[in-house]
Amino acid sequence: MDILMKSVKLEMNGKLYVKDPESSDLGKKIVEQSILLIDEIGFECFTFKKLGVRIQSNESSIYRYFENKHKLLLYLASWYWGWMEYRMVFATNGISNPEKKLKKAIEVLTQNVEEDSSFSHVNEVVLNRLIINEYSKSYLVKEVDQENKDGYFTISKRIVSRISKMIQEVDGSYPYPLSLASTILEGTLHQYFLAEHFPKLTDCNQKITPTQFFTDLIFRTLNLKPNG
Amino acid sequence: MDILMKSVKLEMNGKLYVKDPESSDLGKKIVEQSILLIDEIGFECFTFKKLGVRIQSNESSIYRYFENKHKLLLYLASWYWGWMEYRMVFATNGISNPEKKLKKAIEVLTQNVEEDSSFSHVNEVVLNRLIINEYSKSYLVKEVDQENKDGYFTISKRIVSRISKMIQEVDGSYPYPLSLASTILEGTLHQYFLAEHFPKLTDCNQKITPTQFFTDLIFRTLNLKPNG
DNA sequence: GCGAATATAATAGTATTACTATCAACATAT
DNA sequence: ATATGTTGATAGTAATACTATTATATTCGC
Numbered sequence: 001m002d003i004l005m006k007s008v009k010l011e012m013n014g015k016l017y018v019k020d021p022e023s024s025d026l027g028k029k030i031v032e033q034s035i036l037l038i039d040e041i042g043f044e045c046f047t048f049k050k051l052g053v054r055i056q057s058n059e060s061s062i063y064r065y066f067e068n069k070h071k072l073l074l075y076l077a078s079w080y081w082g083w084m085e086y087r088m089v090f091a092t093n094g095i096s097n098p099e100k101k102l103k104k105a106i107e108v109l110t111q112n113v114e115e116d117s118s119f120s121h122v123n124e125v126v127l128n129r130l131i132i133n134e135y136s137k138s139y140l141v142k143e144v145d146q147e148n149k150d151g152y153f154t155i156s157k158r159i160v161s162r163i164s165k166m167i168q169e170v171d172g173s174y175p176y177p178l179s180l181a182s183t184i185l186e187g188t189l190h191q192y193f194l195a196e197h198f199p200k201l202t203d204c205n206q207k208i209t210p211t212q213f214f215t216d217l218i219f220r221t222l223n224l225k226p227n228g
Numbered sequence: 229m230d231i232l233m234k235s236v237k238l239e240m241n242g243k244l245y246v247k248d249p250e251s252s253d254l255g256k257k258i259v260e261q262s263i264l265l266i267d268e269i270g271f272e273c274f275t276f277k278k279l280g281v282r283i284q285s286n287e288s289s290i291y292r293y294f295e296n297k298h299k300l301l302l303y304l305a306s307w308y309w310g311w312m313e314y315r316m317v318f319a320t321n322g323i324s325n326p327e328k329k330l331k332k333a334i335e336v337l338t339q340n341v342e343e344d345s346s347f348s349h350v351n352e353v354v355l356n357r358l359i360i361n362e363y364s365k366s367y368l369v370k371e372v373d374q375e376n377k378d379g380y381f382t383i384s385k386r387i388v389s390r391i392s393k394m395i396q397e398v399d400g401s402y403p404y405p406l407s408l409a410s411t412i413l414e415g416t417l418h419q420y421f422l423a424e425h426f427p428k429l430t431d432c433n434q435k436i437t438p439t440q441f442f443t444d445l446i447f448r449t450l451n452l453k454p455n456g
Numbered sequence: 457g458c459g460a461a462t463a464t465a466a467t468a469g470t471a472t473t474a475c476t477a478t479c480a481a482c483a484t485a486t
Numbered sequence: 487a488t489a490t491g492t493t494g495a496t497a498g499t500a501a502t503a504c505t506a507t508t509a510t511a512t513t514c515g516c
Binding site: 044045145153161177180181182186190 | 269270272273361362364365367368369370372373376381385388389403404405406407408409410411414415418419421422425426428429430431432436438441444445448449451
């Protein structure tokens with residue numbers, strides 16, 4: 001990852017936090033260590049009290065940054081998708097051939113996150129694992145419509161919209177570009193989860209990647225050549 | 229739905245419950261009303277105490293049937309997929325043409341559940357909605373590997389396996405039958421959720437159904453004719 | 457019809473969770 | 487020197503997720 005990224009700050013919806021965690025050392029520590037702790041013990045077992053012990057700070061101090069752990073998860077998800085969108089736009093910018101552009105976008109979106117780019121204090125490898133395991137829980141809640149109105153899902157929606165538009169650029173007659181795009185975004189997380197825990201439910205493994213599966217799917221669906 | 233179904237009892241993994249809820253009136257009431265209550269208030273807010281009030285029974289009595297609400301969710305999911313598998317096998321049985329068979333299976337799996345077949349005390353319309361909203365939470369947990377070993381996900385795995393085999397019957401050269409099958413199963417739930425809460429992320433709506441989207445996807449991917 | 461076994465209800469109790477409130481300590485900015 | 491903001495420490499509350507015990511009601515075998 002380019003060194004340039006280290007100086008970029010992702011813009012976050014201000015309603016996601018009580019106090020901007022980027023504005024202090026404690027805030028950054030909360031974000032950094034919450035990712036590691038949720039990854040270790042799972043979102044259900046994760047509490048602000050446990051995080052407080054881990055960062056040698058106080059439960060009440062964490063509440064000054066995030067209302068509750070659900071909002072923290074929304075924040076982390078928003079961060080992840082912001083990072084993903086940035087990489088996607090960066091990687092596809094300047095590609096004029098629609099097929100190549102779509103292929104590149106799918107590649108970035110479905111690729112395994114293998115190394116921590118040290119883009120700020122966030123470990124993207126661990127965050128990626130967290131998103132695979134916990135992202136669904138951020139929107140599968142009764143409050144989803146209000147939270148959607150509050151703009152908490154803006155970024156991942158924009159990614160789906162971008163992919164959908166690229167699909168249309170490649171094949172304007174294809175009738176389901178949005179559904180295909182959202183299926184790839186969500187399906188990627190799911191395929192990684194299956195590869196880890198239900199290997200009999202997926203063809204993805206060490207040799208076959210979700211990138212190959214979804215790239216192939218797109219090519220077949222839009223009737224393209226694999227070398228497009 | 230055929231009247232025959234009323235007399236069929238779905239076989240459940242005995243480890244899912246402490247005491248078989250099918251074995252008593254209270255047990256059936258627990259299953260019946262838990263579906264309605266979870267649908268109303270969401271899995272996070274659902275407690276055995278609240279269910280106890282609703283069925284005018286005691287919290288501790290419910291614990292005699294299910295260890296905790298997570299196990300109850302696993303039970304309900306298992307019931308749902310058992311019911312789905314039954315319908316799928318029933319509907320495809322006797323179809324010898326592989327393409328027609330696959331098409332029928334996808335149709336059953338992706339179709340909107342519109343009427344309560346009154347197959348026992350379970351309201352399938354509500355259960356379907358519950359599965360769309362809560363199913364992911366049943367396996368996105370730290371204990372997933374142990375619970376998989378305990379066989380809690382056997383039925384949905386078998387459905388994926390069946391679809392995968394049907395895909396291979398249609399096109400033996402297609403390299404990702406398992407991933408395609410699991411993408412359809414999970415993707416269907418996701419598309420219904422999006423249609424309800426994020427209409428801008430899907431093409432599915434009152435006119436376009438997930439069945440159409442996924443049937444089209446399968447046809448394009450396996451290079452078939454729509455009238456196959 | 458009676459006693460034994462079983463199912464359910466009622467009550468109480470515990471540890472943890474998910475917070476809220478208050479106040480003190482410290483740093484910084486003016 | 488004083489006001490302001492940040493963090494830490496402590497305490498407290500209501501709800502959750504159970505477990506345990508005892509009482510009561512129902513059912514079954516004989």
